[in-house]
Amino acid sequence: MKVFGVTFGKKPVLFAIFILICLGGFLRWLSLRESIARSPDEYIYSYQARTVAVSGLAGIKSLVKEYNSNQQLWIYPPPTRIGYYGILAGVMKLSGVSHVKQGAYLSVFFSILSFLVFSLIGIRFFNPWVTLYGLLFLSVSFADIAVSIRTWQDAFLAFLGGGLIYFSCSIISSPERKKNYFFLAGIGTYCLLIKESGVVIYGLCVAWILWVLFREKKLFPRGMFLSAAYLLSILFAFLLMAALTGGIGVLTGILKHVKDAMPTNSYGVVYQSGPIWYFLQEFILVSPLSAFFFVFSLLAILLPARFTGRFQVSPSAFESKIVGGMIFFVIAFFLVAAIVPYSQNLRYISAVFLPFYLVSGFGFWKMVLLLRSFFDKRFQAAIILFLFFTVVGIGAVSDFMNFRKLFLMTDCLDLSVKMVRECLR
Numbered sequence: 559m560k561v562f563g564v565t566f567g568k569k570p571v572l573f574a575i576f577i578l579i580c581l582g583g584f585l586r587w588l589s590l591r592e593s594i595a596r597s598p599d600e601y602i603y604s605y606q607a608r609t610v611a612v613s614g615l616a617g618i619k620s621l622v623k624e625y626n627s628n629q630q631l632w633i634y635p636p637p638t639r640i641g642y643y644g645i646l647a648g649v650m651k652l653s654g655v656s657h658v659k660q661g662a663y664l665s666v667f668f669s670i671l672s673f674l675v676f677s678l679i680g681i682r683f684f685n686p687w688v689t690l691y692g693l694l695f696l697s698v699s700f701a702d703i704a705v706s707i708r709t710w711q712d713a714f715l716a717f718l719g720g721g722l723i724y725f726s727c728s729i730i731s732s733p734e735r736k737k738n739y740f741f742l743a744g745i746g747t748y749c750l751l752i753k754e755s756g757v758v759i760y761g762l763c764v765a766w767i768l769w770v771l772f773r774e775k776k777l778f779p780r781g782m783f784l785s786a787a788y789l790l791s792i793l794f795a796f797l798l799m800a801a802l803t804g805g806i807g808v809l810t811g812i813l814k815h816v817k818d819a820m821p822t823n824s825y826g827v828v829y830q831s832g833p834i835w836y837f838l839q840e841f842i843l844v845s846p847l848s849a850f851f852f853v854f855s856l857l858a859i860l861l862p863a864r865f866t867g868r869f870q871v872s873p874s875a876f877e878s879k880i881v882g883g884m885i886f887f888v889i890a891f892f893l894v895a896a897i898v899p900y901s902q903n904l905r906y907i908s909a910v911f912l913p914f915y916l917v918s919g920f921g922f923w924k925m926v927l928l929l930r931s932f933f934d935k936r937f938q939a940a941i942i943l944f945l946f947f948t949v950v951g952i953g954a955v956s957d958f959m960n961f962r963k964l965f966l967m968t969d970c971l972d973l974s975v976k977m978v979r980e981c982l983r
Contacts, residue, residue: 571686575693579673582697585958586666590707596658597971600709602634604658607646611656615802617647622803626811632819633826636812638799641751642711661709668717669706673697675720676912683727683880684920691851691950692919698954700961701844701904702911704973711752712908718752719759719909721745723884723916726763729784730770730879733777742767743787750795754816755894757792759909762890764788766883774879826900829974834893837902837975841892843960844904847953851921852914856885858924873924881920884913904973922950 609617621637637643649664650656676696680689696702705712725742728735742763749756764784771781800809820826842849858873859882873881888910895901926945970981 571681571689574686574690575677575681578690578693578697579670579677582673582693583666583670585697586669586703586706589703589961590659590662590666594707595971597708599635600658600661603639603643603646603661603709603711604656606635606637606639606643607650607661608656610644610647611651618802619804622808622812626808626815629815629819632815633823636816638803638809638812639711639751639753640799640802641748642714642753645714646709658709662707665706665708665710665713668713669702672702672713672717672720672912675717675724676916679720679724679727679912679916680919683731684916685923687923687926688916688919690919691922692915694950694954695845695848695918695957696911696915698958698961699844699911699915700957701973702908703958703961704970705905705908708905710905712905715749715752715756715759716908716911718745718749720912722749722760722763722909723887723913726767726883727880729767730883731876733771733775733780739780739784739787742784743791746788747791747795750792751799755906755909758891758894760788760791762887766886770879770883820900823900825974829972829976830900830902832902832975834896836979837892837896840902840904840973840975840978841907843978845915845918845953845957847950847956848915848918851918851925852885852888853921854925855881855917855921858921859885877920881917884917888914888917902975904978 606621609621611617613620618637618640625631625637646661646664650660653660673693673696676693677689680692702713702716705716722742722745725738725745728738729742732738746756746760746763749760767784768781771777771784796809797806800806803809803812859878891907891910895903895907929941929945970977
């Protein structure tokens with residue numbers, strides 16, 4: 559494979575991807591071994607999982623009864639997130655270990671699986687430069703590492719979100735393949751069982767696909783089928799949760815408790831609220847260089863072809879659908895978290911990490927194409943490699959050092975907008 563002057567063999571590309579996956583796994587394992595304080599949510603999830611591990615499905619109803627009878631619990635994760643703590647309960651039962659850190663090991667596992675999904679998307683729908691850049695920065699991302707060493711469901715949700723992105727791209731690429739719709743619906747349904755935001759993650763992917771099916775391809779029957787599948791997924795997940803928690807009335811009561819408790823949650827009010835630009839600043843802090851390339855991708859998509867084509871950065875029609883859809887997903891989900899009260903927390907938007915770094919990798923590739931036009935062909939390959947191993951290398955090291963500074967040196971417990979700002983002072 560030859561990409562703007564640099565030849566890639568299949569084996570070297572796969573080997574480089576393997577090395578980066580190992581790097582990401584090593585950094586997470588290394589960080590996991592550090593002695594860090596655990597957040598209240600981690601203890602709640604561990605307690606829920608231990609209860610189910612000991613009592614089985616009956617444990618869910620006991621958790622629900624305890625939650626409904628104690629108003630102080632309403633500010634903590636509700637017992638409706640069965641898709642996460644059920645998996646954690648299985649791990650605890652199989653391993654015989656129920657320590658709070660057990661969930662962190664599970665998070666590392668799903669984080670590494672996310673690398674595999676990322677690589678699959680990059681290889682199939684992009685090129686080696688996009689894949690290698692994005693995978694490098696995902697492996698050192700302070701937000702992704704922070705999520706992956708905690709007993710939170712966000713690493714699992716990021717993995718499933720990556721699966722939704724993959725099958726969204728597959729449907730857009732080959733809308734005639736019915737099995738991709740069923741895979742999308744299956745993963746989307748499970749997301750609904752993990753966290754309430756799953757309905758937004760799944761819904762944004764469906765909206766992206768419907769835009770292409772209705773507007774670009776005029777495939778109205780397929781679009782109607784997908785819309786029906788989305789609504790049926792929500793209904794199925796709701797009825798399943800109702801059956802496991804004790805009935806529809808019980809389930810709606812839990813959801814009402816969650817809503818009523820939000821304004822009384824002092825942590826959410828103080829630490830997860832603020833101006834949108836504060837949250838945007840925190841998001842950019844995840845990786846300033848990648849944020850720059852993300853914006854460059856956005857400009858390449860939005861600017862007229864007569865302008866971008868002059869500098870050889872004009873995207874193809876397929877690239878516009880794939881990259882444009884990912885940009886829509888990232889921005890829309892970010893805005894939902896920024897606008898919904900008490901939701902300004904980076905871990906709440908962990909599902910955007912994969913598409914964010916894919917789009918950033920695409921922007922890096924387009925930037926190299928732009929720079930290539932200013933240099934003699936004899937020096938293009940050397941310049942590209944120099945940029946990759948210096949500018950990109952320095953940026954990657956800087957991102958990882960941000961993680962160490964923020965979470966290992968200050969013992970920051972969360973990724974909420976105000977806590978991150980306080981830990982960085």
